Amino acid sequence: MxxxxxxxxxxxxxxxxxxxxxxxxxxxxxxxxxxxxxxxxxxxxxxxxxxxxxxxxxxxIDPALQQEKFGAFARRWMKAKPKRGATVAKRWNLLEQHVFPRWEHVALIDITWFDVDDWQLALPCESVTAGHAVSLMSSIMTGAVDARHLEVNPLFGRRRTLPTGTAPTKPKKTDEEKWAPPEVVLQMARRLGPAVGLHVLATAFTGLGWGEGAALHRDNVLRTRRQAHDGGWFECPIIRVDPEVGELAEYEGRDADGEKTGLVLQLEPPKNGNRARDIDVPPFLAELLERHLQVWPHGYVFCTPSGVFWRRSNFTRAHIRPAADGREALETVRGRAARAGWEPIMPGLTMRDLRHTHDTYQDQLGVKASLAYDQAGHLRPGIKRIYQHPTPEMRAERLKGLQGIYERAMGNLKWTEIWPEAPDLAQRPRPLNSPQTITGESEAAA
Incomplete structure (x- = not known):
């Protein structure tokens, strides 16, 4: 009583x-x-x-627990919900830069959707970042419900208000919509040379993400897919994104309390189950990879010449930016050799754009959805994900299409080799089978 x-x-x-x-x-x-x-x-x-x-x-629900401050509970929640290192770092950045300044000392029971929605509208960041901050807050509040600190999560299932009538805080990134024509991919590859250029080719023609390509070990290159087909077997070479160590992660390390521990550069599992996959490799790329591995002395296919992992920023600054944007010629001075100048090929092009390029090629070729999602490492939405699966005919058609894109681009450039001055035969590409040039709508449609 x-x-x-x-x-x-x-x-x-x-x-x-x-x-x-x-x-x-x-x-x-x-x-x-x-x-x-x-x-x-x-x-x-x-x-x-x-x-x-x-x-x-x-x-x-104990009223005393409802009065716990959001910041105190969020720190305990972060310890109790470990994720991949990069994900943990992103969460701490969201908390420290956006969430804690407003909500750290607010009692859990005092947090309302009205106040959170009003707060996220005023955040001085891109709308997508504000959405991530709200989503993280909601996950933490759901944790408070599970821990019996709250009866309900007031943020769950709510649709946030998007900013209207005001200029965006930052201009839209145009590279989010870029893809590279195959001639551009080949020109980039030639300019960068056999080792780095092959990384560019592999990204554009397989859809490897940056971390997946940087983590690619020679043991996972040119494995064989073998499927029963027409009373025999369909076989093709594949690249495997390893489910255990298939991605090179680079992020600012944090301990269990959120304290910074320095740069982390290490192999981790792919960020989700769909990204661990076997990617079918078109014939021209399979031959280039085979010849590359014959002379490449290191275990990782796209590492630095000294055999260590690339940092993404270093790779971009040293190779992608000058190759895509162009560079000035330099004369010989003491302590520095001369270098040739480069005209721009496609300013602003990134390795992420090259991953977009692969999926764009798939769409251009009409690759069936079940195979296109599978090869890109994306989760296909809807019930068709359960009922439809790639067949050998689909795979053969995709490989033929990618091979055709490569050969037409070589013909348009009037090239027979990507690296005509490669110092070793192992770095030379295969000769063209059927050079073609697209000259009109009827041929393009064909």
């Missing part, structure tokens, strides 16, 4: 005649629970009866 107690106010260390009421009830462990601050005895008793009814129904 709930009851109420008077709580006299104190002034200068002495009780006064003024008082409020404290609700009292018996908690599940048999100890008395309490909550102060009621103006009347009736209100205090009613609150206590409500707590006892919730206890009897098995849905009681």
């Amino acid at each position: 709930a009851w109420a107690e008077k709580v006299y106010k104190v002034r200068k260390g002495k009780p006064t005649s003024k008082y409020t009421w404290r609700a009292r009830w018996t908690k599940p462990d048999g100890k008395p629970g309490s909550w102060p601050g009621f103006e009347t005895k009736k209100l205090a008793e009613k609150y206590g009866e409500k707590q006892e009814a919730a206890i009897q129904a098995g849905r009681w």
Whole structure:
């Protein structure tokens, strides 16, 4: 039975005649629970009866736990929900840069959707980043429900208001919509030379992500896919994105308490199950990879010449930017050799654009959805993901199409070799089978 107690106010260390009421009830462990601050005895008793009814129904939430500050609970939640290192770093960045300045010292029970939606609209960042911050907050609040700190998550399932009528905080990144024509890919590959250029080719014609290509070990290159087909077997070479160490992750390390521990560059599992996959390799690329591995002395196919992993920023600065954007010629000076100048090929092109390029080629070729999603490492939406699967005919058609894109581009450039001055035969590409030039709509459609 709930009851109420008077709580006299104190002034200068002495009780006064003024008082409020404290609700009292018996908690599940048999100890008395309490909550102060009621103006009347009736209100205090009613609150206590409500707590006892919730206890009897098995849905009681301790009011003291509801008052825990969001920041304190978020830090415990981060410890209890370990993720891939890069994901942990991104979460801590969101918390420290956007969430904690507003919500760290707010009680869990005081967080409302109205206030969160108003806050995210005013964040000085891109809308997508604000969405990630809200999503992370919602996950933490769901954790508070699971930990019996809250009865419901006020953020769950809510659609945030998007900014309207104002200029975006940053201009839209045009490289989000880029893809590279095959002639550009080949020109980039030639300019960068056999080892680095092959990385560019492999990205554009297989869809490897940056981390997947940087982590590619020679043991996972040119394996063989073998499927029963027409009373015999369909076979083709593949690149395997290893489910255990298939991605090179680069991020700012954090310990369990969120303290920075320095740069981390290490192999990790792909970020989701779909990214661990076997990618069918077109014939021209399979031959180039085979010849590359004959002379490449290192275990990792696209590492630095000294055999260590590339940092993405270093690779981009040293190779992709000057090759795509062009560079000035330099004369010989003491301590530095001369270098030739380069005209721009496709300013702004990135390795991510080259991954987009592969999926664009697939779409151009009409690759069936079940195979296109599979090869790109994407999760296909809808029930068709369960009922439709790639067949050998689909695979053969895709490989023929990618081979055709390569051969037409070589013909358009009037090349017979990508690296005509390669110092070793092992770095030379295969000769063209059927050079073609697209000259009109009818041929393009064919």
